[in-house]
Amino acid sequence: MPTGRTAERPAVDVAASEAHASAATLHLDRIRWNVDAALGQFMDAQAGQAADECLPPLIEVIRGFVSGGKRLRPLFCVCGWVAAGGDVAAPAVFRVGAALELFHAFALIHDDVMDASAYRRGAPTVHRLLAQRVEERHGVATAERFGESAAILVGDICLVWSDELLHDSGVSPERLSGSRLFLNAMRTEIMAGQYLDVETGESGPSDELDRAWRVIRHKTAAYTVTRPLQIGAALAGAEESLLQACDAYGSPLGEAFQLRDDLLGVFGNPSVTGKSDLEDLRDGKRTVLVTLARQQATPGQGAALDELYGNPELGEEGADRLREIIRQTGAEDVVENMIRVRRDRALGALERAPVTEPARRSLAELAETATRRQR
Template sequence: MTVTVAATDVNALRARVDEALAAFFDRQDQRRPDGAPLDLVSTLHRFVLTGGKRLRPLFCYWGWRCAGGADGPPIVAAAAALELFHAFALIHDDILDGSDHRRGRPSVHRTFAELHARSGWAGDPEAYGRNAALLCGDLCAAWADEMFHECGLGADAVHRGRSVFAAMRAEAIAGEYLDLGSRNGDSSLAGALTVIRMKGARYTVTRPLQIGAALAGAAPELITALFEFGDPLGEAFQLRDDVLGVFGDPALTGKSVVDDLREGKPTVLMALVRDAADRGQSARLRHLFGNPALNAEGAAELREIIENTGAREKIEQMIRVRADTARAVLAAAPMAAESRVALAELIDRAVRRRR
């Protein structure tokens, strides 16, 4: 049965994505062989279905609709598969960053480390947590492929979508590697922009849109327009992440506003600060930024330096420019009015968010 979805009814579509994910987890429970680790599956079930903006499935869905695809359960299932890939990326990213919290709860590696400690098992709880989380991330990546393949669309459609899915997967992993290397090498603005484009922008907006469009057999002109729309919007989304990582409300973001500063994460925001800092500010940056013992007082001083150098206003300007570019591309893109309205709303959700 085909279901009509209003272009602005984002919450209803998110609920359908969650229903598809819950049904997928129910099938995994039914398929689970005797002796399979229930705690692993239950942890992932909770991690995936508790919180999250579901932006990637939303962009995938509207990429499909842009190309003339009709609403129905198969495209919702295909789009929901991207949330499993996102879970893989988040779990591994938290391991690499040493982040203790995600979505207001302990990160997956921290959850398993605490389980080890409570249980009084032999060995190192931290190592156990990391290793268990790595396996969880790997399982989410495998499940993403499985859910996408079994979405209910025809074999030709799935084949078209999988080629873009593969590009997204490779870019996200390459971006993560570049991010890892940048902590000991290139800390320039150009380098930071490359990282966010590869690590987050493409797999948040551009590729999900193109996956949906490819599933529907989109014309090359639309695929190109979605690329020109998606890249600047994806960058704006990631730049907003930079700001929220330092100035956000932890009650809304679910993450600490000290972690990125303590870790010395080479973000676009901090590249702008370095470029604008005077000698005294640079000296304080060297002392505070990336200091594993950074406390709340030191973090507050760093925020003051960021404000005083004008870096925060500069990054807000960069977000506005990229969002405006996406809006201009959207206005001229060859798509139905309903899809244009929906994507315009998603622009606002991506760049004006507080979490």
């Protein structure tokens, strides 16, 4: 049991020669690489000081899980930091980015338990993976129960370690303190968004669209874009005007980003999106797209939507019929237009934002890649 009072702080290896080049142009791939290095070093440190021998195997599960993902939240966080004049070669900001990624792992692992999802990023979800390991010894039912319990705990570990990594990032306590308002908001908002998502049939049809928008705002716009940007910016000592600009850019962009994701979930090419084109249709999430389709549907289309959407047995034929109906209601075009309007609004806000030029260029690039038809 540790009783000393200092903690090891592994240095992130940032090639000094690259630092000056990055001040002019942000290389998003290098940011990802540095965030991954910070994550790996933190996991090594945890494995090296594990309080119990049961932890190292769980650490390997977390490592495997976080190896996937686009690192969007760390990217926005680093952009916010650079936007406010932060040094892109400062190791601390990559550790903060890694902390956000670990928080995201927590959120996804718990979401997958709640949604009983079997796959994520082309691999078994954490609760399935853990269940599979004991299935032969204990039978399916016991293994499933164990997998869920263990995944809840693995998620909890990711959450507390995210906090640990944030506080050991090397950012000064004053700056950390200045970013807490945005961190606090982010964490509560994602919980609210997820709660709205799991609460079934609590709203009447007229409230459904409102609810779908609230989920997008909490779970994607605030959580994925605005808050990470604001956290990064606040850590670099941003003024109020920049913090507000993060919201002016982040809110419409985050909405556009989720609307694109919803469209890809229904119409995307599996070889490009990396997930089955049936998954989202079988899950039956009440997205803005589908809620709009329902509202515009003829009685016959509405009945077919109700029967097919969210049907866990849905096959390719039913999926094609479902896509056809969603198209026919005009919902696809409406959502494409919503994306365009929001992306343009975000880019307009970005033009006026008091940010450094490298950050402006990277944020424009992220707005483009996050909302285009094929990603």
